[in-house]
Amino acid sequence: MTAYAVISDVHANLEALETVLEEIGKEGVDKILFLGDAVGYGPNPNECVELLRQKAAVMIAGNHDWAAVGMDSYDNFNLYAKAAIEWTMKTLSKENKKFLQGLPLTETIANESILLVHGTPKEPAMWHYLISEYTAALNLAYFEEKNCFVGHSHQPFIIESSYRNVISTYYTSRKPRDASRYIVNAGSVGQPRDGNPDASYILFSKDHLQIKRVPYDIVLTQKKMEKAGLPAYLIERLAAGR
Numbered sequence: 001m002t003a004y005a006v007i008s009d010v011h012a013n014l015e016a017l018e019t020v021l022e023e024i025g026k027e028g029v030d031k032i033l034f035l036g037d038a039v040g041y042g043p044n045p046n047e048c049v050e051l052l053r054q055k056a057a058v059m060i061a062g063n064h065d066w067a068a069v070g071m072d073s074y075d076n077f078n079l080y081a082k083a084a085i086e087w088t089m090k091t092l093s094k095e096n097k098k099f100l101q102g103l104p105l106t107e108t109i110a111n112e113s114i115l116l117v118h119g120t121p122k123e124p125a126m127w128h129y130l131i132s133e134y135t136a137a138l139n140l141a142y143f144e145e146k147n148c149f150v151g152h153s154h155q156p157f158i159i160e161s162s163y164r165n166v167i168s169t170y171y172t173s174r175k176p177r178d179a180s181r182y183i184v185n186a187g188s189v190g191q192p193r194d195g196n197p198d199a200s201y202i203l204f205s206k207d208h209l210q211i212k213r214v215p216y217d218i219v220l221t222q223k224k225m226e227k228a229g230l231p232a233y234l235i236e237r238l239a240a241g242r
């Protein structure tokens with residue numbers, strides 16, 4: 001089976017993306033899968049879209065991507081996310097907007113039984129959060145694949161449903177079992193929210209499922225955000241990982 005790296009929620013943070021790609025380069029990965037939210041919050045939307053296009057084998061859309069290109073409303077975004085998405089709309093090039101407009105809501109890699117979705121398999125266009133074992137159990141009925149990768153909450157986890165439908169959650173790694181199914185949240189490259197400011201991504205192959213964390217130059221990203229006039233709250237939260 002192919003060795004994958006799964007990344008999500010880059011949010012225009014170029015330093016985090018470059019650092020994660022460098023780490024992935026050392027891991028003997030065949031393909032990179034991207035789960036959405038290339039832009040929003042951070043200071044380098046164009047650079048991140050272009051780098052992801054070069055490096056990712058498969059890409060899907062996140063709510064910030066669609067909001068930034070007029071495909072979805074951002075009425076329910078908070079004040080800071082709204083300010084950032086309006087800045088992103090002004091900053092994105094025509095070509096990158098066009099590219100983001102073409103991103104699908106879900107993708108499947110049929111021969112390896114993988115589903116990719118930013119929010120949840122149930123109603124992907126509603127951008128629900130999958131953050132509990134309860135929601136995971138509910139969503140297992142909405143896809144057929146063995147493995148589903150999600151993002152959106154910026155909090156990484158590995159949820160396993162055993163052959164008896166017993167649900168367990170892991171926060172570091174898990175050796176995949178033949179009879180189990182998995183919902184894995186890749187966490188966030190560019191704005192982690194689980195209390196750990198290090199960028200998050202997933203390594204995945206037939207016998208290996210692992211959450212990886214990697215520190216990057218947060219101060220440089222913060223300086224760029226300041227220069228761009230992005231909200232102070234968004235600048236500060238990067239260092240807190242919240």
Ligand code: ZN
Nearest residue numbers: 009037062152
């Ligand atoms: Zn996000």
